Amino acid sequence: MEKSEKRTECGALAPVRGLLRGAGQVMFQPSGWTGLLFLAGIFWSAWSSGRMAVAWGAVAGLAAATLTGRCLCLNREERKGEKEGMEGLWGFNGILVGCALMTFLKSTPLTWAVLFFGAAASVWVRTGLNRVMAPWRINSLTMPFVLTTWLLLSAARALNGVPAAELPQPELPAALLSSSPSVDTDFLPLAVCWLKGLSQVFLCNSWVAGLLFLIGLALCNGWSALWSAVASALSLALALLFGGEGSSVAAGLYGFSPVLTGIALGSIFYRPSWRSALWTVAGIVFTFFTQAALNVWLAPVGLPALTAPFCIATWLFLLPMLPLDKDPETDHSAWSAAHKPHLG
Numbered sequence: 001m002e003k004s005e006k007r008t009e010c011g012a013l014a015p016v017r018g019l020l021r022g023a024g025q026v027m028f029q030p031s032g033w034t035g036l037l038f039l040a041g042i043f044w045s046a047w048s049s050g051r052m053a054v055a056w057g058a059v060a061g062l063a064a065a066t067l068t069g070r071c072l073c074l075n076r077e078e079r080k081g082e083k084e085g086m087e088g089l090w091g092f093n094g095i096l097v098g099c100a101l102m103t104f105l106k107s108t109p110l111t112w113a114v115l116f117f118g119a120a121a122s123v124w125v126r127t128g129l130n131r132v133m134a135p136w137r138i139n140s141l142t143m144p145f146v147l148t149t150w151l152l153l154s155a156a157r158a159l160n161g162v163p164a165a166e167l168p169q170p171e172l173p174a175a176l177l178s179s180s181p182s183v184d185t186d187f188l189p190l191a192v193c194w195l196k197g198l199s200q201v202f203l204c205n206s207w208v209a210g211l212l213f214l215i216g217l218a219l220c221n222g223w224s225a226l227w228s229a230v231a232s233a234l235s236l237a238l239a240l241l242f243g244g245e246g247s248s249v250a251a252g253l254y255g256f257s258p259v260l261t262g263i264a265l266g267s268i269f270y271r272p273s274w275r276s277a278l279w280t281v282a283g284i285v286f287t288f289f290t291q292a293a294l295n296v297w298l299a300p301v302g303l304p305a306l307t308a309p310f311c312i313a314t315w316l317f318l319l320p321m322l323p324l325d326k327d328p329e330t331d332h333s334a335w336s337a338a339h340k341p342h343l344g
Helices: 004-009 014-027 032-049 052-071 078-086 092-104 109-136 142-156 187-201 207-220 223-242 245-251 254-266 273-302 308-318
Strands: none
Touching: 004 245, 014 032, 014 052, 014 078, 014 092, 014 187, 014 207, 014 254, 032 052, 032 187, 032 207, 052 092, 052 109, 092 142, 109 142, 109 223, 142 308, 187 207, 187 223, 187 245, 187 254, 207 223, 223 245, 223 254, 223 273, 254 273, 254 308, 273 308
């Protein structure tokens, strides 16, 4: 598969492959095939829920961000920027912006204009954050998506031209768990919740999408697939143990940020080993509690946590620069095809 991708790298399919890799890079996978399966999962979820605007928003955000990255590449780092474009690193925040805005806002012409602008903005927000974070040797991850989307969703409350559809209503945290429904703990319902933990990375509430995402991960990186499965299962177990809000547990809303943390720590930024595995499990647990905390903190302003728990927890677990990969010069400021972990 990798040889086939290399042969077409400079051909007519290169722009398409760069777009697909942008979808794959949401979960750190520089693979066009993985990105294609991710998009298939998004389209399935959107079709099954009757909200195709979410799927087309994902495509629009991916395209807008990738095109913006190519246009902004006209500087002294042009060759480096072109390489980032081929690996999909321009587009992964944009596709998430597209999914989020079409999930929480109504589809209007002005909403689509805001989507294109927000997806494009995520590219220069990422560039700026990466420059700021470079001395700390960490990466902005999906925080450009989070910051851009938070600002646009907040602005939507004051602008009638971009009306809200599913945006949470502001409420005091004391009301969150006042009437929490129970969760069916039979095997099949739990398996559905487990897969939805993966699907919610792209704001999809579909176990089929979660299964497609898991297959896409396995095609590119077996360790990433394993850790995504472990992270979703562990976060589900913690949510049941600590009595998380029932509808959120059933929809997989406690799982998506731990899934990203599990992939990042367990298979991307540290080499797989028993020591990094223990560190990754700790990071997953920490992300779960960060998710719950941010749900409460953001409830009064009516904003979703998005992937902020993943970013915060992963930064805190990368900043110690532990030599878990036996490399004292570990640099977590970037990831790419050239930084794929050893699977041996």
